[in-house]
Amino acid sequence: MSNVGNSSNILWHKCSVEKADREQLLRQKGCVIWVTGLSGSGKSTLACALARGLHARGKLTYILDGDNVRHGLNSDLSFKAEDRAENIRRMGEVAKLFADAGVICIASLISPYRKDRELCRSLLKEGEFIEVFMDVPLSICESRDPKGLYKLARAGKIRGFTGIDDPYEPPLSCEIVLEQKDGSCASPDRLAGRVISYLEEKGYLSPA
Numbered sequence: 372m373s374n375v376g377n378s379s380n381i382l383w384h385k386c387s388v389e390k391a392d393r394e395q396l397l398r399q400k401g402c403v404i405w406v407t408g409l410s411g412s413g414k415s416t417l418a419c420a421l422a423r424g425l426h427a428r429g430k431l432t433y434i435l436d437g438d439n440v441r442h443g444l445n446s447d448l449s450f451k452a453e454d455r456a457e458n459i460r461r462m463g464e465v466a467k468l469f470a471d472a473g474v475i476c477i478a479s480l481i482s483p484y485r486k487d488r489e490l491c492r493s494l495l496k497e498g499e500f501i502e503v504f505m506d507v508p509l510s511i512c513e514s515r516d517p518k519g520l521y522k523l524a525r526a527g528k529i530r531g532f533t534g535i536d537d538p539y540e541p542p543l544s545c546e547i548v549l550e551q552k553d554g555s556c557a558s559p560d561r562l563a564g565r566v567i568s569y570l571e572e573k574g575y576l577s578p579a
């Protein structure tokens with residue numbers, strides 16, 4: 372008998388077709404690229420550029436974007452701390468399933484709290500969780516404000532907005548930092564190129 376979370380009598384069912392077999396088929400290694408950063412830091416843009424770049428090399432990717440998943444699976448969750456934690460936990464679990472399918476899964480969400488990101492990291496094997504920090508100062512994100520949300524937050528019309536009146540905890544150590552400082556903002560394709568080089572170096576773009 373085994374207990375899993377709140378359930379009991381749940382046993383793992385194993386299949387003879389495993390992750391490595393799917394990876395052979397796809398000629399790549401399943402992993403999670405976890406893109407974290409403030410709203411407006413360029414997470415979704417990077418995710419798209421990365422998916423395009425990898426697709427062009429014949430690699431199978433799937434983007435889990437915070438905004439998009441909040442339209443469906445996570446539509447019951449708000450932005451209070453415990454709901455963000457649940458949002459991130461579910462994203463981590465779904466990303467893990469994609470990685471197990473052999474897919475290069477690009478999860479792009481603010482994920483502001485370190486402990487939630489660490490929990491998602493712990494779901495995967497060593498090396499399979501690649502954290503990418505969009506290191507863009509709040510002032511730049513705020514000046515971009517493509518959805519007008521910072522303006523609403525500053526006006527007190529949105530409460531608990533990340534970076535304004537809700538914290539963002541930058542990674543203390545992560546696999547890739549993409550810095551965008553004033554005046555020197557690399558293009559999304561260039562930034563994606565840095566992630567693709569990392570994947571190549573670590574062998575993720577070759578079969579298991």
Ligand SMILES: Nc1ncnc2c1ncn2[C@@H]1O[C@H](COP(=O)(O)OS(=O)(=O)O)[C@@H](OP(=O)(O)O)[C@H]1O
Binds near residue numbers: 411480518
């Ligand atoms: N209070 C508050 N704080 C931060 N962001 C807010 C908030 N309310 C709405 N939004 C919009 O929701 C997008 C962030 O969703 P995420 O799922 O990525 O957030 S989180 O990881 O659960 O913190 C985020 O999208 P991005 O701009 O793409 O980051 C915002 O557009």
Ligand SMILES: Nc1ncnc2c1ncn2[C@@H]1O[C@H](COP(=O)(O)OP(=O)(O)O)[C@@H](O)[C@H]1O
Binds near residue numbers: 412417
């Ligand atoms: N590398 C970049 N250089 C300049 N502008 C960028 C870059 N990446 C994204 N942007 C712009 O910044 C804004 C926010 O990008 P977005 O990808 O929506 O951020 P996020 O998903 O983190 O909220 C958009 O207007 C986008 O065009």
